[in-house]
Structures are given as structure tokens and as C-alpha cells.
Amino acid sequence: MHCGVGEYTRLLASALRSIAPWLDVVVLTSTRRGKKPWRDELLGIEVLPVFDEGDQGYEGMLDALAAMEGVDVLHVQHEYGIFGRSVRLVKAVEQARNEGLVRRAVITMHTVFHPSSGREESGFQELLNTFDAIIVHSILQEFELQWQGVEPSRIHRIPHGTLINPYLGFPRNVLASSLGIKPGLLRGLILVVPGFLRPDKGFDVLFEALSQLESLNTTVVVAGEPRDKSVMGVIEAARARQNIVLIDRYLSNDEILRVIGLADILVLPYKDKAGTYSVSGILHLSMGGLKPIVGSRTPRLVELYQYAPRLTVPPRDPVELAKKIRWVVNNYDYAVAYMATLYGYAARTQWPRMARRHLELYTKLLAGKPREPSLPDEESIASTD
The missing domain is CATH 3.40.50.2000 (Glycogen Phosphorylase B;)
Incomplete structure (x- = not known):
């Protein structure tokens, strides 16, 4: 997907796999470029196009989660250009939780709107307490969401990852x-x-x-x-x-x-x-x-x-x-x-470090309730972008 969030998701998934190769990471993406699933052989990650952009509905996402027999963490990489008003997204997350398809729901808000933006989509931000954790990248986003009523304990600031350029010194x-x-x-x-x-x-x-x-x-x-x-x-x-x-x-x-x-x-x-x-x-x-x-x-x-x-x-x-x-x-x-x-x-913000911050958050959230004993390779994470 030719967009910043798509690249972010790929880099995060790659970094997670590099620090924790036992993780089972599945990417649930939009159908904009077709509905045929594919596998990133380099990363060992399945990519499943299961929802239409613009908050049209998430039945395909729920079906995919059911086919996987549920996941430990559903992590939404949110951008308004992909998810639109996102009201149906919240309902789908609640349904997945009620049906036992996800144990914890996390969302990264790549864009946060201030009321002065005049964007009607910003009303979605009032619903963010539905999620177990909300990740933001900057202090401006963090304090804006607090001001809009998101519980501070749910907000986690994890900076955007950084790649140190491998071409330094090349002619x-x-x-x-x-x-x-x-x-x-x-x-x-x-x-x-x-x-x-x-x-x-x-x-x-x-x-x-x-x-x-x-x-x-x-x-x-x-x-x-x-x-x-x-x-x-x-x-x-x-x-x-x-x-x-x-x-x-x-x-x-x-x-x-x-x-x-x-x-x-x-x-x-x-x-x-x-x-x-x-x-x-x-x-x-x-x-x-x-x-x-x-x-x-x-x-x-x-x-x-x-x-x-x-x-x-x-x-x-x-x-x-x-x-x-x-x-x-x-x-x-x-x-x-x-x-x-x-x-x-x-x-300090290289991708492996930021992936470790994510993994620590997932682990902390999952430890909040008793869970069935499982081997590390049985853990699974689904990411949507």
C-alpha cells in the first residue's frame, strides 16, 4: 500500500519479527488493491485484505479473526484516510471482543484532530476509551486526546521508529x-x-x-x-x-x-x-x-x-x-x-527499540487478566492498516 501508514505497519511488523521471531503476526489490510491474500516470504507474515476503506464495514475482518480462532492482540493502525469516521470500526472491535475473538484491542492514532480542524471524523476520538490502549507518537497528540476525554492511563506515547541510513559514506x-x-x-x-x-x-x-x-x-x-x-x-x-x-x-x-x-x-x-x-x-x-x-x-x-x-x-x-x-x-x-x-x-528510536516498546505494552495488557498457558509460538497479533 503506497501510504505512510502502510510503510509504518510493514516496518513495525518486520521489527517485531526480528526481536521476537516466535510471534505470529498477521496483517489485516484494506481491499483497495484487491482481495487476494498474499504472504511476505521475507518477513514470514500473512497479509489478508478483509475490509473496504471508508468505514464501510468489517464483516471480513471478523470472519478472518474467527478463522484464526481469535488473536491475543488486535492492533489497529488508524488513519482517517483509511478508516473514515471509524464508528463501524469501534462496533466491530466491540463485537470481536464480545465474541472472544480478541483478548486486547490496541489502536495507534497516526493523526489526531483538534476540534478547530472542523473535521466531523474527529468525533471518533470520543470513542477511544473503547480500546485497551491508545498509542500516539507525539506529546501534542497525547495531551490533545487527554483534553478530549481519553483516559490518561490508556494513552501510551511510543515515538515513530527510525532507520539509521545504511548508505552513509557511499560515493x-x-x-x-x-x-x-x-x-x-x-x-x-x-x-x-x-x-x-x-x-x-x-x-x-x-x-x-x-x-x-x-x-x-x-x-x-x-x-x-x-x-x-x-x-x-x-x-x-x-x-x-x-x-x-x-x-x-x-x-x-x-x-x-x-x-x-x-x-x-x-x-x-x-x-x-x-x-x-x-x-x-x-x-x-x-x-x-x-x-x-x-x-x-x-x-x-x-x-x-x-x-x-x-x-x-x-x-x-x-x-x-x-x-x-x-x-x-x-x-x-x-x-x-x-x-x-x-x-x-x-x-534511541530505532525500529527494534520501538518494537520492544510495543511488545512490552502487549505483554502488560495481556497480563491484566488470567490467561490460558501457552508456548511463545502460540501467541498471535493481528494488525490492521
Whole structure:
């Protein structure tokens, strides 16, 4: 599935299997790309498309749980773009619990809405106490859910996982060639903007900032799957003034890591929607690259603001963004050293560590009631995304 939550689920499942190979992990996914089940042989995980997106109904999910004779933990990887208003999801979870198909129900809220967002879907958040545990990634999400009436004891903040980039130190020409980029196109300072191409990524702000830095010899590498035609128009218009290398297709995590390996500076000039709290998976991939990151002070980048505030700028402010990029260029070694606190955070949030946090939570929840004795390889976890 070409989405952040799909990648998150794959990485979490992989990390869980790496630290606890006896776990039986099954992924229950949507039918958007077909209803045929398949097996990830590398991870040893079954993937079952069992529900339609948009909160249309979860009979297939209940049937799958019944066919497995129930699971210990049902862990929902929630995103409003997948589950819609999610009211039927809550009813399905309650039914699964009543029928003895799940012992504990956990949900990760990848996006939390503030009432000011005006999103009617946010009413679902009032129902979160249905779940035994609610996982969030940021302090903003945690306190917002508390304010909306979710029991604090049910909320668990587990940061988004991080991959330390395996391509650190690789020659730039090797990385470029592996991505289909002619090495000669990369000239001067390399600025990289990775991830899906959407208006909220702030490309207009970046190119306006770079127009104020004409004395700098730069190449901008834009890499990701287009999600909005207007963004492509902004990029094409900027090509008259900037040296832009565009990779406009879906990139695997491995390819994104190679793109990040090309960078001198990673630039994330995000423009978040009002009343929306989430955390950027691209930020965590970028953190693992151990390069300076310049980003906006938005909820998605709250961790950048926490651990490297001097490299953040107000959103939608090309003047300040231009100043910050110039400062990093003129003080590059200092900027790298200044990022050490963020790099330490990247090391502490590596995927195996975050998977262990999940496993500890599952174990704690399951210990809340007496359970039938079982061998480790009899434990099972179903994850939906």
C-alpha cells in the first residue's frame, strides 16, 4: 500500500519479527488493491485484505479473526484516510471482543484532530476509551486526546521508529546512478526534499526562498510520488530558475534512504493543516541520514523543534527559510555538531527499540487478566492498516 501508514505497519511488523521471531503476526489490510491474500516470504507474515476503506464495514475482518480462532492482540493502525469516521470500526472491535475473538484491542492514532480542524471524523476520538490502549507518537497528540476525554492511563506515547541510513559514506555518484540520476546533474550544494509530492510539503515556500539565494550553487532533489497536479506545476515553473532533479514516482524506503544519502541538507518546509496533529515518517528517515535538517515549526515536525530548534523556521516564511539555509551553508560543521541531540534521538528510536516498546505494552495488557498457558509460538497479533 503506497501510504505512510502502510510503510509504518510493514516496518513495525518486520521489527517485531526480528526481536521476537516466535510471534505470529498477521496483517489485516484494506481491499483497495484487491482481495487476494498474499504472504511476505521475507518477513514470514500473512497479509489478508478483509475490509473496504471508508468505514464501510468489517464483516471480513471478523470472519478472518474467527478463522484464526481469535488473536491475543488486535492492533489497529488508524488513519482517517483509511478508516473514515471509524464508528463501524469501534462496533466491530466491540463485537470481536464480545465474541472472544480478541483478548486486547490496541489502536495507534497516526493523526489526531483538534476540534478547530472542523473535521466531523474527529468525533471518533470520543470513542477511544473503547480500546485497551491508545498509542500516539507525539506529546501534542497525547495531551490533545487527554483534553478530549481519553483516559490518561490508556494513552501510551511510543515515538515513530527510525532507520539509521545504511548508505552513509557511499560515493554520491554510486547512489545517483542507482536511482537513475546522471551524476553530472548534481552540482554544488545538494538540497533534498523527500516524500509524497503534496501542497502541504511547502515546495512553493522552498523555491521562493531559493530565489533569494541565487549566489548559492545548489541542486534541489525532489523525490516522491505525485499526489497533486498543482505541485507538479510549481516544480516545473521553478525549473526555469533552479537546478532541479525530479524523481516523480513511488519510492521504496530503501530508495528514499539512497536519496537522503545524496543530501548535504534536507529541507522540510511543511505547511500543516489547522488542528491536525501527526508525526512525519519522512522526518524519521531523514534523521537517520545524520545530515542537517531545516524544517518548519509545525506539529508534524515537533520532534525537530524539540531536539534542534535552531534549525526550524516559522511555516510559510520563505525569507526566514532562506536565512536558515544560508546559515547552515556558512556554518556547516557547526550545524552537523548542533544536530547531535537529534541524532541521539534517532538512535534511541530505532525500529527494534520501538518494537520492544510495543511488545512490552502487549505483554502488560495481556497480563491484566488470567490467561490460558501457552508456548511463545502460540501467541498471535493481528494488525490492521
